[in-house]
Amino acid sequence: xxxxxxxxxxxxxxxxxxxxxxxxxxxxxxxxxxxxxxxxxxxxxxxxxxxxxxxxxxxxxxxxxxxxxxxxxxxxxxxxxxxxxxxxxxxxxxxxxxxxxxxxxxxxxxxxxxxxxxxxxxxxxxxxxxxxxxxxxxxxxxxxxxxxxxxxxxxxxxxxxxxxxxxxxxxxxxxxxxxxxxxxxxxxxxxxxxxxxxxxxxxxxxxxxxxxxxxxxxxxxxxxxxxxxxxxxxxxxxxxxxxxxxxxxxxxxxxxxxxxxxxxxxxxxxxxxxxxxxxxxxxxxxxxxxxxxxxxxxxxxxxxxxxxxxxxxxxxxxxxxxxxxxxxxxxxxxxxxxxx
Numbered sequence: 001x002x003x004x005x006x007x008x009x010x011x012x013x014x015x016x017x018x019x020x021x022x023x024x025x026x027x028x029x030x031x032x033x034x035x036x037x038x039x040x041x042x043x044x045x046x047x048x049x050x051x052x053x054x055x056x057x058x059x060x061x062x063x064x065x066x067x068x069x070x071x072x073x074x075x076x077x078x079x080x081x082x083x084x085x086x087x088x089x090x091x092x093x094x095x096x097x098x099x100x101x102x103x104x105x106x107x108x109x110x111x112x113x114x115x116x117x118x119x120x121x122x123x124x125x126x127x128x129x130x131x132x133x134x135x136x137x138x139x140x141x142x143x144x145x146x147x148x149x150x151x152x153x154x155x156x157x158x159x160x161x162x163x164x165x166x167x168x169x170x171x172x173x174x175x176x177x178x179x180x181x182x183x184x185x186x187x188x189x190x191x192x193x194x195x196x197x198x199x200x201x202x203x204x205x206x207x208x209x210x211x212x213x214x215x216x217x218x219x220x221x222x223x224x225x226x227x228x229x230x231x232x233x234x235x236x237x238x239x240x241x242x243x244x245x246x247x248x249x250x251x252x253x254x255x256x257x258x259x260x261x262x263x264x265x266x267x268x269x270x271x272x273x274x275x276x277x278x279x280x281x282x283x284x285x286x287x288x289x290x291x292x293x294x295x296x297x298x299x300x301x302x303x304x305x306x307x308x309x310x311x312x313x314x315x316x317x318x319x320x321x322x323x324x325x326x327x328x329x330x331x332x333x334x335x336x337x338x339x340x
Contacts, residue, residue, distance in 0.1 A: 032057050034067075036283055042302070043110045044337045045078030049284070056272070057279040061234040065269040067276060070300050070313050071284045072111055072257040074334055076177040082335045083173055083197040084108075085115060085137040092150040093135070093143050096120060096127040098317075098325035099299040102333065103309035109333035111302040111312075113257050114244055115199040116143070117166050117293045118329030119209045121152055129329025132210045133160055133167020133200025134184040134191065139175075142330075145200070146186045151209045158186035159211055166205030166214040169221060169290055171246055173197040179248045179255055181221065181288055199246070199332050201292040203274065204238055222278035223247055223289035230274040239264040242298030242316060243277035246332070247286025256284045257332070259300040263316040296326045303338075 034053035042048040049071045056065040074081060084106060089095040097105065102112050117132040130151045135143035143149065145160035145167060160167050162185050170184040175196045184191050184200065191198070202220055205212035215238055219229040222245060241264035247256040258280055262271015272280075274291060281289035300312040317326030 032062050034283070039073060041339055042072065043334075043339060045075040045081040046111060046334060046336055047073040047075075049073070051280060051283065056234065056269075057276050058232040058234050060232065063234045063269070065240060065272065065276070067272050067280075068261045068314070069280050070259050071280070072300070072334070073284065074255040074257065075253065076179060076255055077253055078336070080336045081177060083177075084333050084335060085135060085197060085199060086142070086330045087137045088140065088142045090128040092121070092128040092130045094118070094129045094131065094329045096123065096129050096327035096329055097125055097331070098327055099301040099331060100309035100311065100325065101125060102331040103301055103303065106333055108335045110336050110338075111257070111300070112331045112333040113246075113259060113300045114293050114297045114328050115330040115332040116201065117205055117210075119151060120329065123327055125327045127327060130210060131159075131167070131200075131329050132165075132205060132212065133202070134170040134198045135200065135330055136195055136198035139196050145184055146189050149210050153209060155209070155211060157211055160185040160200075161211060162187040163220060164213050166202045166210065166212045167200040168202050168214075170198050170200040171290055179252065181248075181290060183220070199292065199330065201246075201290045203291060204294070218274050220290075221288060222274060222291050223281050223286055226250065226282065226287045228275060228278045228282060230278045232275045233273065236273040236275070238273060239295070240269050240273060241271045241295045243272050243274070243294040244292040244298045245277050245281055245289055246292065247281040247284070247289030249285050250287035254285060256281060256286045256289070257300065257334075258284060259298050259313045261298070261314045261316075262295075263322070264295050265316075293328060297328045299325060
């Protein structure tokens with residue numbers, strides 16, 4: 001069961017218009033049309049919206065590009081809301097799982113997305129994974145980017161030496177659900193001692209085990225002060241693919257979880273570039289936003305009325321086969337309660 005759908009009363013909008021959803025307005029001169037639904041209460045403190053566009057959000061040369069997005073808006077002021085990530089385990093740092101498997105293993109988690117870039121000994125459920133960038137699960141450090149990451153062929157340098165390496169930018173959440181974004185690397189080694197949850201991201205890394213420099217030419221933050229920081233390109237250097245991102249509102253009340261479906265091996269332009277996923281963050285209402293692992297790793301899941309884990313998006317975890325989940329090393333989950 002996939003949960004991507006559009007309400008019958010949604011209307012196509014230009015990027016120069018205001019989205020009807022509360023607090024979500026666009027900040028660009030692009031004329032690319034899109035659809036974005038009103039927010040629907042999903043769980044306590046969690047609302048959901050979906051969007052679609054048939055063109056890229058490129059300001060100069062809009063080109064055909066099928067974009068389907070799922071967005072969760074988490075109210076950080078709601079007392080029912082807290083967070084968790086994949087805990088430490090296995091020979092390296094974490095044990096690989098799928099997003100629905102992560103929900104099954106964590107009964108209190110209602111929704112989840114994939115998080116840090118990761119590498120593995122075997123890319124299967126139960127495989128051993130090393131992460132790129134800071135990862136903290138319920139107050140416990142899972143990945144310390146200041147030291148070498150365990151892996152089959154160890155490199156005696158830090159997991160993230162500096163801000164040119166994958167996983168350099170971290171999203172930190174305090175026990176009071178205060179969200180901040182900051183560099184955490186060997187060169188920028190400190191983070192708040194009270195951090196309860198953390199994940200990290202960046203533009204895409206290169207091939208191979210970490211540490212890995214990320215793809216040059218794109219920013220560490222997709223969105224900063226409400227402005228799209230990525231480079232709009234009709235034919236971007238990165239592949240058109242699935243994207244996962246997180247962002248926060250300027251007033252600190254909302255956290256946004258966004259997945260953009262896509263298949264990097266498809267013959268058709270299915271998915272998005274960094275500029276596209278950044279624009280969806282802005283449409284949702286984010287003032288700051290960060291790219292996470294994407295491509296075949298992009299996944300979002302929730303619990304249905306029977307409390308069973310189900311996919312919300314369409315992942316492409318195995319070549320060009322839709323709906324196939326990929327085992328990855330880290331997930332970010334929202335703990336809350338059903339609406340009733």
